[in-house]
Amino acid sequence: MFQERGFEVDHSTINRWVLAYAPMIEKRLRQFRRSHCGSVRIDETYVKIRGKWRYLYGKSGKGDCTAMFLDREGKVQSAHFRMPEARQAKGKGDPTAPGGEDGNEAIDVSAKTRPDVTRNGIGMIGDFRTDALHEALARAPIEDDTLMAMLVLAFAGQNVSVDSGSEVSGHLYGSRRFVRHVVRLIGESGKLVFDMDTLRVVARLTLIDALSARTNRSDSGVVVRVAGDAIGADAYLPNMGTEEFLACLSRPALEASCGGTSVVPCPRVRDTRAALVEHFKEERFVHQSALFAPDDAKLAEWLAKSMEHGGKDV
Known part of the structure; x- marks a missing residue:
């Protein structure tokens, strides 16, 4: 029509006209359209793909749309696409949610902040402490009274379970882990035969087996930090x-x-x-959180719980 009248119009100009005036024409024609039964969806149809008709099945939704455009050859083409459906905000319309039935009030969601040391880092610190404590127990100078006190301390760890065979426990239970140390203190006659050097070595080995700061079931809890702080295990980290x-x-x-x-x-x-x-x-x-000195609040809490479990009756 434009060529008959001697006008030269680029196809992109016509495309802009379509985009500008098509919604206006559709709005005017909508009032003359007959009413139907409601929303109509087609889930089975035939489409032409590369010149051949293909059967197409798909679950249609309200977000399905069809758009027309001009290709480079100036031909009108159609494209089918689906708009994402709007999701209802969490808590909106829920009477039990903050903001009542309308959910108009904003829900206060505090962002999670990363801890100073991750769980993996805490596990590494536990390994560092355990290795440093074991090295200190093997090499650091320890007085005899400190050594005996630490033996008592080690068996108060949360990773130690010992049944002594007394009337309170009601049954016998032995740990093979400590037997290999005990045999060094017993002579051929079945009596305790040892010197102080052997006793010191066995005591250190027993402490190495009993005390642990690893983040698993072998963790001794607060006592391992008290023991490490007592013998200066920080120097071995x-x-x-x-x-x-x-x-x-x-x-x-x-x-x-x-x-x-x-x-x-x-x-x-x-x-x-x-x-x-x-x-x-x-x-x-050495990171500050890896030092052996226990936190005062956690130590006081542990002491209070220990006293509740019969510490005052001793």
Whole structure:
């Protein structure tokens, strides 16, 4: 029609006209359209794909739409697409939800913050403490009275279960784990025969078997930290300035580790971590949370519970 009148119009201009005026025409024609039974959906039809008719089955929804467009050859093409259905906000319309039946009030959802040390990092700290304590028990100088006190302390750990065979327990139970140490104290006559050096060695080995800070069923609880603090096991903790451990720290904890060093926190966490790893190659780094000294509040709570379970009757 335009060519007959001598007008040259680009196909993109016609496309813009369609996009601009098609909704207006559809709105005017809507009032002349006959009413029907409601929403109509077609789940079975035939479509032409690459010149061949194909059977198409699909579950239609209210979000299904059909759009027309002009291809590069100027031909009108149609495209079928589905709009995502709007999801109802959680708690909206629920009388029990905050905001009543309408759910108009905003629901207060506090964002979870990453802990200073992740669960994997806590597990690594438990391994570090256990290895350091065992090395201290094997090498550090320990007085005899401290050694005997620690033996009593070790059997108060939450990972130790011993039935003594007394009238209270009602049955006998023995642990093969400690038998290999006991045999070193018994002579051929079946009596205790030992010297102080042998007793000290056996006591240390028994403590190594009993005390543990690992984050599993072998964890001794607060007593292992008291024992480690008593013999200075902090000096045997390894260098924690490694990529593996520093990756377990949050940004605030990582930036706090820069204190007292020449490392300046970087905008990216990975750059700060890399700088700390490079810095701690020359010196030893021990995170504050890995030290053996127990928390005063947790220690007081443990002592209070221990007294409730019969500590006053001793």
